Structures are given as C-alpha cells and as structure tokens.
Amino acid sequence: MRLQGKSVIVTGAGQGFGLGIAETFAHEGARVACLDYNGDLAKAAAAKIGAGAIALTCDVSKKDQVDAAVKAATAAFGRVDAIVNNAGTTHRNRPMIEVEEAEFDRIFAVNVKSIFLFAQALQSHMREKGGGVIVNIGSTAGLRPRPGLTVYNASKGAVHLMTKSMAVEFAPDNIRVCALAPVAGETPLLASFLGSDTPERRAAFKATVPLGRFSTPQDIANSALFLVSDEAAFLTGVVLEVDGGRCI
Numbered sequence: 001m002r003l004q005g006k007s008v009i010v011t012g013a014g015q016g017f018g019l020g021i022a023e024t025f026a027h028e029g030a031r032v033a034c035l036d037y038n039g040d041l042a043k044a045a046a047a048k049i050g051a052g053a054i055a056l057t058c059d060v061s062k063k064d065q066v067d068a069a070v071k072a073a074t075a076a077f078g079r080v081d082a083i084v085n086n087a088g089t090t091h092r093n094r095p096m097i098e099v100e101e102a103e104f105d106r107i108f109a110v111n112v113k114s115i116f117l118f119a120q121a122l123q124s125h126m127r128e129k130g131g132g133v134i135v136n137i138g139s140t141a142g143l144r145p146r147p148g149l150t151v152y153n154a155s156k157g158a159v160h161l162m163t164k165s166m167a168v169e170f171a172p173d174n175i176r177v178c179a180l181a182p183v184a185g186e187t188p189l190l191a192s193f194l195g196s197d198t199p200e201r202r203a204a205f206k207a208t209v210p211l212g213r214f215s216t217p218q219d220i221a222n223s224a225l226f227l228v229s230d231e232a233a234f235l236t237g238v239v240l241e242v243d244g245g246r247c248i
Contacts, residue, residue, distance in 0.1 A: 001029030002229040007077035009033045009069070011060050011114065012087030014041025016187030017137065019048075020217025021084055021224050026053055028225060033073040033080075035060075037087070060087045061109035063117050070121040080122060082133040082228045085115045093195035096150040104151050111155040115162055123170065131174030133228050136163050137220070138179045140243045148195065156181075160239045167237030176236040178227045183243035185215035210245030 008025050012018035014036035022032045022045055031052040036042035039057035046055035054076050058069040073080050089110045091103045115136055126132030141149055142156030163179040170177055184193045184205065191197035194205060206212055223242045226232055241247050 001027075002225060002231070004029035006081040006228070007031045007033070007073070007079055008228065009035055009056075009073050009080055009083040009118075011035045011058070011083070011085055011118075012037075013045050014038050015045075016189070017182065017185065017217050017220045018084075018086040019045050020221040021086060022053070023049060024218070024221035024225055025228070026050075028229075031077050033069070033076070035069055035087075060085075060114035060117070061106070066114070066117040067121050070118070070125075074125060079129050080125060080132070081129070082135065083118055083122060084135045084137065084224055084228070085118060086137045087114060088137060088189070090149065090152040090189055090192050092192045093148040095148070099151050107151055107155050108158070111152075112158045112162065115159065115166075119166060119170075123173070123175065126175050127173040131176075134166065134170075134175065134177045135224050135227050136177070136179040138163070138181045138239060140181050140183045140241065140246050143181055143239075143241065144247045149193065163239060164237045171236060176227075176232070178232070178235060178238045178240065180220060180223050180227070181239050181241045181243065181247070182215045182220050183209060183246045185217065185220065187217070190214070208246060209243070210248065213244060215242060215244070 008030045010022045013022040013034035026032050026049045034042050034045040035056040035058050042055035046053040056069045058065045091099050138159040139156035141153040142160050145153035167177040194201045
C-alpha cells in the first residue's frame with residue numbers, strides 16, 4: 001500500500017473528484033479526513049470508506065472553520081501528513097460582465113483563499129513532523145482559458161502560481177507542494193462548466209480533448225496518489241496536467 005501509515009485531509013470529499021481521491025487514498029492505506037461544506041455528504045463519504053475515515057464539516061473559506069477542522073484531524077490521527085485542496089466552485093458559463101460580484105468573491109474564497117488558510121493552519125505542524133505534502137487541484141482552465149469562465153479561469157491560474165510559490169517557500173521545511181490540472185470531468189460542476197449539460201455540448205467539448213473523453217474521479221485520484229506518495233519525493237512545484245491532451 002502506497003500510503004500506509006499516512007494521514008490525509010481531502011477537502012470537497014463528499015462527491016466528485018474529492019470522493020474519488022478519498023476512496024483511493026483509503027484503499028492505499030491512508031487514514032482520511034473527509035471534509036466537505038455539506039456535512040451529510042462528508043458523513044456519507046466517511047461511512048462508505050469505513051474504518052480509518054472521519055467526516056468533518058467545514059466551509060474552507062472561513063479561517064475559524066479551517067483551523068477547527070485541522071485541529072480535529074490532528075486530534076483523531078495524531079498527525080496530518082498531506083492535504084488535497086480539492087474543494088472548488090464556479091459560476092455558470094456566461095460572459096464575464098454578467099457574473100455577480102458576490103460570485104467572484106465566493107469563487108476566489110473557495111478556490112484560492114482556502115489554500116492559503118490550510119497552509120497557515122498546517123505548515124508549522126508539518127514542519128514539526130519532518131515534512132508533508134500539499135496537493136492543490138487547479139484546472140486546465142488556468143492553463144488554456146476560454147471565454148465564458150473568465151473568473152473561474154483566473155482563480156485556477158492563481159492556484160497554479162500559488163502552488164509554485166509555496167513550493168519554493170516551504171521546501172526548506174521538507175513540505176512538497178504540487179498541483180493537478182484536470183480537464184472537465186463527470187462531476188456536479190460539469191453543467192456549470194458547459195453552460196448546459198446537453199449531448200451536443202458534451203460532444204463539442206469532447207472533440208477538443210485528443211483522447212476523446214472527460215476526466216473521471218479515478219483519473220484525478222490516481223494522479224493525486226502519485227504526488228502524495230513517496231514515489232514523488234523529488235517533485236515539488238509541479239502542475240501536472242490530467243487532461244487527455246487538451247492543453248497541447
């Protein structure tokens with residue numbers, strides 16, 4: 001088992017990519033804190049995984065809730081070796097000038113500020129334990145942006161740059177920081193990314209992916225597993241595209 005003995009927090013673990021990551025990590029031996037804004041989804045995820053998993057309800061954009069979640073995870077497991085900052089949100093695909101200011105603020109709070117808050121909450125703990133791993137979920141939208149998702153695209157570009165800067169800053173503490181850049185996948189956010197989830201829009205998007213399909217939670221989980229595992233011990237600052245070739 002590639003994560004035997006490790007304890008990991010996965011945000012947005014109630015569904016989609018996060019659930020796939022949490023399940024895969026547990027299968028590989030990790031104890032997993034399934035964190036989600038929706039407490040019922042977090043509990044369902046932890047129950048599905050079984051022994052070694054706990055459920056935590058948390059709005060990742062709120063410092064007090066982030067600090068409480070980290071405290072609860074360290075109390076339950078004794079240590080936190082890694083976090084996957086997967087929680088994310090978007091606006092529906094439409095012109096930027098139609099996006100509300102409140103939507104802009106929420107997107108950056110959930111997609112970007114959350115990474116800042118968890119890093120602040122975990123950095124000293126990881127340093128004291130001899131190191132750790134932070135994996136941030138970015139997006140191909142931050143590498144190959146297209147009209148209709150400008151605010152979301154910008155938030156994911158910020159995730160990628162923050163990842164690289166954190167990697168340099170935290171390296172002396174043996175804390176690795178990497179990111180994944182998935183192409184759109186079969187998740188609850190897909191309809192918002194497409195504007196409307198119709199067979200025609202799905203087919204049009206798939207036509208832009210050389211391997212001809214959306215990403216799956218297992219695709220993302222497999223890549224996150226590699227980055228958190230000791231096999232990636234000399235990787236930091238990497239933004240790994242998991243996109244079927246879309247960014248080529």
